Amino acid sequence: MKRPIPLILTISLLILIVSLLVAETLTVKVQSTSLRGTPKFYAPAVQSLSAGDKVEKISDQGGWIQVRTSGGAVGWVHSSAVYVPKFDLLASGTGLKTQASADEVALAGKGFNKQVEESYRAKHKDVSFAWVDKMLQIKIASAQVEEFMKKGKLGEFGGGQ
Amino acid sequence: MRRLKRMDLVPSAFLAFVLLASCAAVQSGADILAGTGQISASDRQSILKTSKAVSATFSQITEEQEYYIGRSVAALILAQYAAYDNPALNNYINTLGQAVVYSSDRPEIYAGYHFLVLDTDEVNAMSAPGGFIFISKGLIRRCKNEEMLASILAHEVGHVCSKHGLQAIKKSRLVDAFRVIGTEAARRYGSEELAQLTTAFEGALGDVFETLVVRGYDRKYEFEADELAVKFDAAVGYSPNGLTDFLQTMIGDSTTASGKGWFKTHPSAEQRMDKAKSRIAGLSSVPEEAPVRTKRFEQSVAALK
Numbered sequence: 001m002k003r004p005i006p007l008i009l010t011i012s013l014l015i016l017i018v019s020l021l022v023a024e025t026l027t028v029k030v031q032s033t034s035l036r037g038t039p040k041f042y043a044p045a046v047q048s049l050s051a052g053d054k055v056e057k058i059s060d061q062g063g064w065i066q067v068r069t070s071g072g073a074v075g076w077v078h079s080s081a082v083y084v085p086k087f088d089l090l091a092s093g094t095g096l097k098t099q100a101s102a103d104e105v106a107l108a109g110k111g112f113n114k115q116v117e118e119s120y121r122a123k124h125k126d127v128s129f130a131w132v133d134k135m136l137q138i139k140i141a142s143a144q145v146e147e148f149m150k151k152g153k154l155g156e157f158g159g160g161q
Numbered sequence: 162m163r164r165l166k167r168m169d170l171v172p173s174a175f176l177a178f179v180l181l182a183s184c185a186a187v188q189s190g191a192d193i194l195a196g197t198g199q200i201s202a203s204d205r206q207s208i209l210k211t212s213k214a215v216s217a218t219f220s221q222i223t224e225e226q227e228y229y230i231g232r233s234v235a236a237l238i239l240a241q242y243a244a245y246d247n248p249a250l251n252n253y254i255n256t257l258g259q260a261v262v263y264s265s266d267r268p269e270i271y272a273g274y275h276f277l278v279l280d281t282d283e284v285n286a287m288s289a290p291g292g293f294i295f296i297s298k299g300l301i302r303r304c305k306n307e308e309m310l311a312s313i314l315a316h317e318v319g320h321v322c323s324k325h326g327l328q329a330i331k332k333s334r335l336v337d338a339f340r341v342i343g344t345e346a347a348r349r350y351g352s353e354e355l356a357q358l359t360t361a362f363e364g365a366l367g368d369v370f371e372t373l374v375v376r377g378y379d380r381k382y383e384f385e386a387d388e389l390a391v392k393f394d395a396a397v398g399y400s401p402n403g404l405t406d407f408l409q410t411m412i413g414d415s416t417t418a419s420g421k422g423w424f425k426t427h428p429s430a431e432q433r434m435d436k437a438k439s440r441i442a443g444l445s446s447v448p449e450e451a452p453v454r455t456k457r458f459e460q461s462v463a464a465l466k
Contacts, residue, residue: 029224030269041263051225051271081269111342112226112362115349119359120233120366131244132235135275135293138255145259152307152454154260154398 024057026067026082035075039064042146046075052108055082217335219327227327228271231291233362234326234369238287238295241374245278245298253461254278254296254314257307261315264396266389267322274318287373288317290326298465303410307458308403308450312390316404319389325382329372330365337361380428387433391440400450401441408434 034045039061047069049055055067055077064076065084121127149155222230245251258276262268274292279285282299289295294317296310304310320326338361341354350358372378378386387404394401411430427433441447 029271031225031228031272033269041268078269080267107223107342108225111223111338112229112358112365114229115355116358116362117229117233119355120362123359123363127233127236127240129232129236131239131277132232132293134244135235135277136272138251138275138277139273140252140255140259142259144256145263148256149260149397152260152398152457153451154454155264158398158448158451 024085026055026057026065026077026084028053028055028077028081029083030081033077033081035067035069035073035077037075039066039076041078042142043076047073049077049081057084217332217339219324219330219335221335221339222324222327222330224271227324228291230327230330230362230365230369231289231293233366234289234373235291235293235295237366237370238289238293238374242279242281242283242285242295242297245280247278247464250278250461250464251276254310257311258294258314258318260397261311261318261393261399265315265318265322265393270321274321276314286313286317288320288326289373290321290324290369292321294318294321301462302465304407304458304462305455306403306450307454308394308400309407310403310458311397311399312394312401312404312407315390315393315399316386318393319386320378320382322389323382323385325378325386326369326373328382329378330368334361334364334368338365377427383427383433384436387437388440391437391444395444395446395448398448399454400448401437401444402447402450405434405437405441408437 028049028051031051033049035047035049035055036043037046049069053069055069058066058068058074060066060079063079065079065082066074066076067082068074121129150157152158254276258274262274270292272291274294276294276296278301279295279297281297282302283297284299284303285295285297286300287295294314296313296317300313301310304313338358341350341357341361377383390404391401394403408430412434
């Protein structure tokens with residue numbers, strides 16, 4: 001019963017080597033986000049990024065990824081803002097997840113999109129989107145959140161972990 | 162015989178590996194066959210469409226599609242409940258909400274998180290997919306400090322993080338949608354495809370709305386959202402006792418026992434409180450309530466009291 005172990009080890013090692021060799025290109029999946037100077041939401045923005053923008057991973061730290069843009073700018077994005085490709089098919093479940101991420105890139109702008117919403121709204125004229133759009137206009141600057149946390153002794157200014 | 166078994170393990174292991182690769186394997190297999198000319202490009206396309214339709218799950222709904230589903234679910238919620246048009250209060254709720262979001266598992270979503278107060282005395286809070294989070298005047302009135310309010314918002318953010326709303330969508334809607342979408346379809350659809358997608362969209366909205374507003378989530382999702390609320394509270398620095406203190410106000414309250422909203426759509430407050438308490442007991446350190454936060458909470462919600 002010893003034989004399968006070296007086989008699995010060989011495959012794992014191979015996958016590890018391949019994943020290390022392939023430069024990781026990440027794609028921005030949120031409408032817009034900021035490339036930040038330090039790994040914090042209220043860190044000053046280096047530049048803004050939009051859905052579909054591609055960045056190269058340099059390193060990562062606690063949910064944040066240090067990246068380089070095609071223009072050469074370096075900064076941090078949160079991992080939830082980008083598709084992170086993983087060559088990790090052996091880990092159960094992750095194979096499917098990886099595929100789902102690949103689909104997300106391929107499906108950008110497709111499926112339930114603006115056109116489908118317009119079609120739905122044409123059929124349901126009684127459903128108003130006025131307050132939905134007003135909600136989206138409520139934007140809280142990260143500096144305001146920082147001030148709120150500072151005054152409320154939250155996060156790094158108080159008892160946050 | 163023993164030797165033969167060992168030999169069998171190699172192809173079995175390979176098969177297991179391929180099965181794990183699942184969809185990816187179908188795609189690469191179809192690509193290889195198409196590349197060698199053994200199947201046509203359209204055959205390849207239909208193999209991929211079928212494979213995707215059969216394996217359709219909520220996790221394949223893209224961020225952008227989640228946003229569009231959420232917009233319409235939010236519109237349906239706002240057809241049922243009026244918005245409370247108080248910019249100062251909504252600003253406070255949104256700032257507090259963002260502080261929680263920053264410490265959550267999924268801080269960045271397609272168009273960000275947005276919070277809105279609903280003009281109703283009903284004690285309720287709801288979150289549509291895509292980060293549209295609603296909290297009623299009645300619920301805010303019941304909160305005695307910022308910790309309680311933060312815990313309710315953290316619970317709702319938790320539902321969005323774990324895509325609980327999207328999980329209410331019946332598989333058949335996704336199968337129908339994926340059948341139309343394919344992988345290389347145009348971004349704008351012809352009338353027939355658009356009609357099919359719109360029908361699937363309407364069905365999906367109905368599924369989510371029914372769960373959020375009428376029927377309520379499965380108990381396991383409510384417990385999971387409470388668990389996340391404790392986690393996010395502790396991460397941002399709020400006392401997670403805000404959640405148990407809020408649940409305590411619900412116990413034995415006859416006006417809410419048969420009530421609507423948060424009370425109707427959740428497991429019993431006692432059960433939730435027990436689970437939350439044991440979760441809090443497992444934290445390495447528990448942040449304490451701060452008077453400075455309670456003071457600003459009282460000032461911010463004064464208009465409602």
